[in-house]
Amino acid sequence: MERMSSSSSSSSTFNLNSHQWKYDVFINFRGEDTRKNLVSHLYAALLNAGINTFLDDEKLKKGWEVEPELLRAIQGSQICLVIFSEHYTQSSWCLVELVKIMEHRRSNNNGPVVIPIFYHVDPSVVRRQGGDFGKALEAITKRIQPEKERQELLRTWKRALNQAANISGWDSSTFRSENELVNKIVDEVRRKVENTFLPNTEFPVGLDSRVDQVFMSIENQSSKVSMVGIWGMGGLGKTTTAKGIYNKIHRKFVHRSFIENIRQTCESDKGYIRLQQQLLSDLFKTKEKIHNIASGTAIINKRISEKKVLIVLDDVTKEQQVKALCGNPKCLGLGSVLIVTTRDAHILRRLEVDCVCTAEEMNENESLELFSWHAFRSASPRANFSELSQNVVNYCGGLPLAVEVLGSYLYKRTKEEWKSVLSILEKIPNDEVQEKLRISYDGLTDDTKKAIFLDVCCFFIGKDRDYVTEILNGCGLFADIGIAVLIERSLLKVEKNNKLGMHDLIRDMGREIVRESSKEDPGERSRLWFQEDVHDVLTKNTGTQKVEGLILNLQRKGRYSFNANVFRQMKNMRLLQLDCVGLTGDFGHLSKQLRWVNWQRSTFNCIPNDFYLGNLVVLELKYSHIKQIWKETKLLDKLKILNLSHSKYLKSTPDFSKLPNLEKLIMKDCPSLSEVHPSIGVLKNLLLINVKDCTSLGNLPREIYQLISVKTLILDGCSKIDKLEEDIVQMTSLTTLVAANTGVKQAPFSIVRSKSILYISLCGYEGLSRDIFPSLIWSWMSPTMNSLPHTPPTSLDVESTNVVLSYQSTMHSSSSEYRSVTVQCQSAIQLIQKLSSFVDGLYGAKLTESETSHASDISDLSLKSLLVTMGSCNIVVDALDKSLSQGLTTNDSSDSFLPGDNYPSWLAYKSEGPSVRFQVPEDSDDCLKGITFYVVYSSAPENMEPECLTSILIINYTKFTLHIHKRDTIMSSNDEDWQNVVSNLAVGDSVGIFVAFGHGLTVKKTVVYLIYGQSKAMQINPSITLEVEPSSEIQMEPLPELEVQPSSNVKREPPPEDEVQPSPDVKMEPSLVVKNEPLPELEVQPSSNVKREPSPDVKMEVEPSLVVKNEQLPKRNKNIFARLSKRVGECLRLN
Secondary structure (H helix, E strand, C coil), rough: CCCCHHHHHHHHHHHHHHHHHHCEEEEEECCHHHHHHHHHHHHHHHHCCCCECCCCCCHCCCCCCCCCHHHHHHEEEEEEEECCCCCCHHHHHHHHHHHHHHHHHHHHHCCCCHHHEEEECCHHHHHHHHHHHHHHHHHHHCCCCHHHHHHHHHHHHHHHHHHHCCCEEEEHHHHHCHHHHHHHHHHHHHHHCCCCCCCCCCCCCCCHHHHHHHHHHHHHHCCCCEEEEEEEECCCCCCHHHHHHHHHHHHHEEEEEECCHHHHCCCCCCCHHHHHHHHHHHHCCCCCCCCCCCHHHHHHHHHHECEEEEEEEEECCHHHHHHHCCCCCEECCCEEEEEEEECHHHHHHCCCCCEEEEECCCCHHHHHHHHHHHHHCCCEEEEEHHHHHHHHHHHCCCCCHHHHHHHHHHHCCCCHHHHHHHHHHCCCCCCCHHHHHHHHHHHHCHHHHHHHHHHHHHHHCCCCCCHEEEHHHHHHCCCHHHHHHHHHCCCCECCCEEECCCCCCCHHHHHHHHCCCCCCCHHCCEEEHHHHHHHHHHHHHHCCCCCCCEEEECCCCCCCCEEEEHHHHCCHHHHEEEEEEEEEEEHHHCCCCCEEEECCCCCCCCCCCCCCCCCCCCEEECCCCCCCCCCCCCCCCCCCEECCCCCCCCCCCCCHHHHCCCEEEECCCCCCCCCCCHHHCCCCCEEEEEEECCCCCCCCHHHHHHCCCCCECCCCCCCCCCCCCCHHHCCCCCCCEECCCCCCCCCCHHHHHCCCEEEEEECCEEEEHHHHHHHHHHHHCCCCCCCCCCCCCCEEEECCCCCCCEEECCCCCCCCCCCEEEEEECHHHHHHHHHHHHHHHHHHHHCCCHCCCCCCCHHHHEEEEEEEEEEECHHHHHHHHHHHHHCCCCCCCCCCCCCCCCCCEEEEEEECCEEEECCCCCCCCCCCCEEEEEEEEEHHHHCCCCCCCEEEEECCCCCCEEEEEEEEHHHHCHHHHHHHHHHCCCCCCCCEEEEEEECCEEEEEEEEEEECCCCCCCCCCCCCCCCCCCCCCCCCCCCCCCCCCCCCCCCCCCCCCCCCCCCCCCCCCCCCCCCCCCCCCEECCCCCCCCCCCCCCEECCCCCCCCCCCCCCCCCHHHHHHHHHHHHCCCCCCC
């Protein structure tokens, strides 16, 4: 036997194309048995067939674990070939690989297809591990200790062998030669991995025989260019047969193309050119710019000449279509195949094809089976419906389309309904396909569904479903349910990009229904679409009140003008589409029932006042000469869509107050449009605003930001729009904002507060909002930006799927920048992820190892320090002022002089690097008054920047918040800033501080002082900064008392009896080596180069205080935070 039957064989039916694979095939084998024979031949054959195959290297096989490269290859392979050989179980590595393969197959719906190959070994031996095969398996596990682990491993290997051997595969003993086995395997693999097959009919009943007929004709012409025609009436399956042929032979061709729907495409604007471009793209994977049909034909002739190609041209109606796409087919390379499907046998005779294959009706058995699949979802009828099914099939006359339509129509209907249908079928001749198809139309339950069907047949094929629904709803046809029913009845289908479509025969059936209403007089028909008929009716002025819709496109023939009087009798017209048509005279003659006007390339400068549009739902005036829409705005309360795109003379929008129900405003590429009327703010139902490429349009009126219903705003290419207002956050339904290529340089700060925006393209940023917002925030917090007026802090709420920002207070109208941002997360992992993204945004890709290296590697010669404060911190400032000015004498770590451990009014926390972690302690005396940050940093002299600090991050691990303060906020903090900080800190909260410095600067040590209430009222400036320079003239001596002189930047309010003068500016210089020894008494002697005036009344007793150390806490989730820890050192110490 060639294939082993097994219940597991269903794995071969998996939809492999739904997964992205790195390899097509992975081969598992024992090298000593098969590498030099079967595997080498198989590997070469797979490569020759273009199948990407992974063949492992023996060097990668080490120990008992699967190397990462091999594991990735297994997981990334679409098919795993397991070659069982006589000594397969002597290789522990083969068994380890096999276990991984079977585990991946079992645990993943998109796992690999496993195909076993039994090479000189019986499948039953592998399945049961019998004989020497099983003994080798037992022997190889003997070295495993302890016994429990050995037994577990043995069970795992046996289970994997049994599972793999039960899968349908190949047995070499059933083949005459190894070469035959290899060919079978390659063919099977190729069928499974091939992803270039064209999708074909759902139920391919009888297809194989028809494909074989055409295939034999091609085979007979294999030594030359083979030209085959498939001819027959519509609905016989010509396209289905052509696809079957293509799928059968296309792998033999490097250059191949299947062009569908040629007739329909050629009827559209530039249809020939689009088909020529598609053909070249399919054949040569290139994009060609074609200006006209003649040049396209010349390019195709040159490219395909002497090339072996496969080209299928489907639904050809004119000989010139073949000439435009293939030039002279006889110039193709030997072995080329050209297949043409058509309803016109004369075209095939003109092309002198080698063979004409006539599409024939299905036989009775095929028809019954196909009907059963559609009517019962099985290969045969239900027992009590057998006779009725046979009767229906007989009436179908073997026409596949009729079988499918009727089968779908009768699906899940009662016997009585079936009999009623058969009664109708008896009145319709078998040879009249159109009337057979009309059974589905006559089965529609009401006139509205019939009207929808006829409207789509004549006017809306290829149009967007939602667009058509809007129009037909405006006609009172209830199109939402109506279109759904038509789709169910197989009268209508929704194709790619939500476009409405239907089979040509169904479309022709519907149009024939209209034509039959008045075969001789088109003016008496309800719908006019055939250009000659329309032109005849308008020229002879024979239109009547029966006309409901009309299309006239004269773009190819040149502009033509009519007097509006020709529409006078068409009082019931609902649908009107004109292109390159001019009207003169009294527009009042046009129907007052119009719901859809699509008038392209109109010549009037404004819509005439006598043109009644009161019932319009859609108005499209694309490529018009219009300068002003209306001279006198009239109420159009039914208008939903207004499209004025490509109107190059249009200068302004209309007054929208008369369009209260407008939902879509489309004005693309209107280069003269300079303003949007402020009345747009009254449009409470507006969903879409598209003014793309309106290059003269200035900033939008503020009223536009009041539109809470708008979902999509497209401003792309509006180069004169240089500002978006902060009010944009009021657009609470906005999901898509496209504003690339505008003059906007600064995104509105409120944009990051939007809870609705999903996609944004603005200021060089493009993507999902959750990815873009952090980058926007960092751009605002950049230290390079100038100081701007105070802006209230912003709060960011990180939800499970998106990022939401909201203000904590009202933003000043003059504000143009944030002072701080708060990120509110929902969990610890979200907090860490958001912190990581912000740090990434701060440092970017330029962060190097040298910038995060340990402080001990930093040259002391490059050390500097920075002191910044928030809140009431004068007590620490004074102490540090005294210490820095009098106590820096040595060349050490430059922080041992800090008075962090022995003061009763503060707690100090120290840490190496840019971060400090602590827990907010209990305070029984007074509340937290301020925080002081002291930072020692280093850099090469050329990187010494005066504004080294970029921002400070305060992370509350208890509340899952990340508070970001920009440099300007820290340096000019006020009461509101401080309250914003302290409100986020509660007793017991686990808090981290991270100081962010610019590139080239490395933080060596960070000290944080928490300042608590004092007995005397004090006032200080919002912040101070002490830059410390090296000095060797400072000495430290112990004194029983420490007199503290106020810092030059600190304003102190003395008691009434005291009057303190501020000391002159003091410039402090740090010692390179500082030794800090705790003593009960300290006397600080001022440096000789610093002049200090003692304060007459202010003294401070220094008492020992509790030393609070920043102990490193136990770490967990190391892998999650490894990348972030590498960047910021000890920033993250998770409990």
